[in-house]
Amino acid sequence: MRPSTSVYERVLGPRFGDLDPRLTDYFGALPPGTEGVGHGTFAAAGLRRRGLWPVFAVLARLHILFPEYERDVAFTVVNTGDAQGALRGIRSFHLRDRTRTMQDMMAARGDRIVDRIGRGGLLEATFRLDVEDGGLRMTSEHLALRIGRLRFPLPRFATVTVDEAWRDSRQHVDVRVRMPLLGDVFAYAGSFTYATRATRTTPH
Secondary structure (H helix, E strand, C coil): CCCCCCHHHHHHHHHHHHCCHHHHHHHCCCCCCEEEEEEEEEEEEEECCHHHHHHHHHHHHCCCCCCCEEEEEEEEEEEEECCCCCEEEEEEEECCCCEEEEEEEEEEECCEEEEEECHHHCEEEEEEEEEECCEEEEEEEEEEEEECCEEEEECCCCEEEEEEEEECCEEEEEEEEEECCCEEEEEEEEEEEEEEEECCCCCC
């Protein structure tokens, strides 16, 4: 039996019904005892501006972003819910020489999603959600640094957009990190299939 609503449903409200019905398994609530798993390929993924390599190498250690850039990158996403209604995601990018991981935890706050990104949720981004032609667009509005219980607002040095849509019998995603004057500094785009499975537990 499904929980009543997902973070996306709580934020979108009646607009959730405007999404393409084939996206609702991804954006709807996970049934108890399950996790959502997606597999696919990105046509390209990674850092577009090599001058930012040192910064993104640090971000990679924090599981936020990464400094490599490659084409035809296989990836996996695993989504899990928790008792407080948050949604946790782990995205694995299988590069030629290593696997890079990005992780986050989303929660609903009024009509916005607050996303705690990276190991320990160090970076916080607030997203506005819009439904466009049956797909979902997420646009970042505010950034903050979180250290323990302390929150430090950051200047808007970058904007993140996430576009999810259904076409050609697959779910497509396009993620871009844009900086003033530099344009897209980090991006990935591709398609994947998605299904739920029983939650895997780690043996003690």
